Amino acid sequence: MNILIAIVSGIFLAFLTNSVLDYLIASRGLAYRMVRPFKIMGVGENSISEISASELNSEKIYIKNEFPTCHTCHIKIKLLPYFFGCKCPACGASPRKRLWILLLWMPLLFIYVTLFPIFGFRIADIFLLLTFYTMVFVMDVEHRVILLPLTLSGVLFGLYFGIHYHGVLYTLYGGLAGGVIMLLFYWLGVLYIRQVRKTSNPAMNEVALGFGDVTLSLILGLILGWPGVLGGLFFGILLGGVISGGMLIVKIALKKYAPNDLILPYAPFLIIGAFLIMIL
Ligand SMILES: [Zn+2]
Numbered sequence: 333m334n335i336l337i338a339i340v341s342g343i344f345l346a347f348l349t350n351s352v353l354d355y356l357i358a359s360r361g362l363a364y365r366m367v368r369p370f371k372i373m374g375v376g377e378n379s380i381s382e383i384s385a386s387e388l389n390s391e392k393i394y395i396k397n398e399f400p401t402c403h404t405c406h407i408k409i410k411l412l413p414y415f416f417g418c419k420c421p422a423c424g425a426s427p428r429k430r431l432w433i434l435l436l437w438m439p440l441l442f443i444y445v446t447l448f449p450i451f452g453f454r455i456a457d458i459f460l461l462l463t464f465y466t467m468v469f470v471m472d473v474e475h476r477v478i479l480l481p482l483t484l485s486g487v488l489f490g491l492y493f494g495i496h497y498h499g500v501l502y503t504l505y506g507g508l509a510g511g512v513i514m515l516l517f518y519w520l521g522v523l524y525i526r527q528v529r530k531t532s533n534p535a536m537n538e539v540a541l542g543f544g545d546v547t548l549s550l551i552l553g554l555i556l557g558w559p560g561v562l563g564g565l566f567f568g569i570l571l572g573g574v575i576s577g578g579m580l581i582v583k584i585a586l587k588k589y590a591p592n593d594l595i596l597p598y599a600p601f602l603i604i605g606a607f608l609i610m611i612l
Contacts, residue, residue, distance in 0.1 A: 334455075338446040342439030345463045349438070350431045351415050353470060354400065356479050403428055430470065438466060450610055457493060461555065464489055465603045468548060472599035478544035483551070490554030498557030506561040510553020513565055514546045545598045552606045560609055568605025572598050 400414035404425035417427040494503030521541045553561040
């Protein structure tokens with residue numbers, strides 16, 4: 333019975349994740365407006381360049397209020413057929429492959445956490461947590477950016493989840509620690525990029541860590557609480573370091589190294605780290 337609930341929830345949340353991602357990416361104008369106050373504060377300097385540099389621009393989605401639309405011919409589709417991934421009535425295009433991957437991935441993940449429950453956590457909260465992680469993971473891999481509406485929902489979810497399981501104080505400590513630790517790494521990255529621009533490569537415009545990674549760490553801090561956040565970030569940073577370091581060594585060995593190449597989306601590593609600390 334529990335397995336059946338896991339499968340049904342997994343399928344439903346996979347459809348939902350797919351639609352929410354498309355919606356957030358299509359309505360990226362909202363993200364620009366929400367980034368602006370951060371830019372005035374000087375902290376989100378790279379968020380704007382991140383969004384404009386990402387593939388968002390090459391996708392040619394010029395949608396303001398017409399969501400949902402076909403990803404190929406951009407014609408408007410009714411909400412329900414779009415949600416369930418029906419073919420486009422105008423051009424016959426199938427939905428993005430991402431939907432099929434999600435429809436496989438999320439039920440399997442939910443079955444796993446049902447069979448091997450994480451001690452002390454309600455299964456519904458874990459399903460929601462994994463849905464949020466999946467959304468961030470996919471968005472960062474596809475577009476190298478975590479748009480602010482997703483970040484803000486994450487903060488709300490993190491507060492709910494954290495306060496329920498760790499109490500108010502340890503949740504806030506966790507969030508603060510996560511944000512501050514990653515902000516230090518972010519500033520180091522910004523200094524490094526400025527140095528590279530000045531000395532060797534003026535065209536360098538990518539950042540290793542985006543501001544989205546800072547806000548994600550804050551959210552993971554709320555979710556994991558204090559001191560769990562330390563272990564989660566440690567795993568995440570270690571994993572990212574090992575994999576990007578490995579790729580760097582391979583590229584240098586093949587003599588294909590260029591500074592802009594090195595940039596990996598970092599959020600997936602942080603998420604895997606945060607999930608590992610919970611199940612270990
Ligand atoms: Zn179409």
